[in-house]
């Protein structure tokens with residue numbers, strides 16, 4: 001079993017449609033093109049060559065300084081591989097009263113956030129693979145990043161050991177295996193209190209539930225700390241929307257000039 005980076009999008013279909021409607025692509029271009037290609041194959045029934053043409057078209061329109069010779073091989077491969085994996089469509093991960101009770105009863109604040117993150121990850125894995133049995137397999141540093149907890153390698157190990165000691169998790173005994181079994185997933189199906197539909201900042205999702213102040217970016221929907229009263233966008237999207245506005249102004253200016261001459 002390999003260790004995967006945490007890059008989970010619950011509703012890949014909606015994400016792909018949103019990408020197609022955006023004026024410019026995001027930072028993770030390769031991942032996003034992959035998703036668009038899978039959407040075009042599985043939902044729009046396009047053939048390999050049609051997907052390739054569409055990807056070139058998207059890059060020409062939504063990616064600054066696109067050079068086809070640099071991208072051709074990647075785009076051909078993405079188009080060809082699109083058929084291998086259909087799109088995952090999950091509306092949300094339900095979090096129940098019992099699960100939140102367990103987490104709220106943990107004393108340490110950072111451990112609460114890590115516990116919430118592990119819970120979401122394991123419940124996601126259980127949905128994607130019904131034989132998963134509450135296991136997850138991610139690098140600790142990625143789990144802590146998703147938990148919005150800053151910790152040294154030693155602190156990370158201490159937190160994981162503490163959780164093991166509290167019997168919240170079990171570990172595989174194999175050396176160098178990062179598999180964790182999450183033991184506090186609700187077996188009684190108590191009421192759902194929270195619906196999680198974004199996996200980018202799971203630690204913040206827990207803090208939001210606890211009443212701390214956050215905003216969801218108007219462009220990409222990521223949950224970020226609220227800094228000012230008029231915050232609308234995350235840091236990345238502030239830059240993107242400013243660039244889009246400038247481009248728009250330049251375009252308008254050019255059209256005016258053309259019409260005048």
Ligand SMILES: [Zn+2]
Nearest residue numbers: 217220234237
């Ligand atoms: Zn954003």
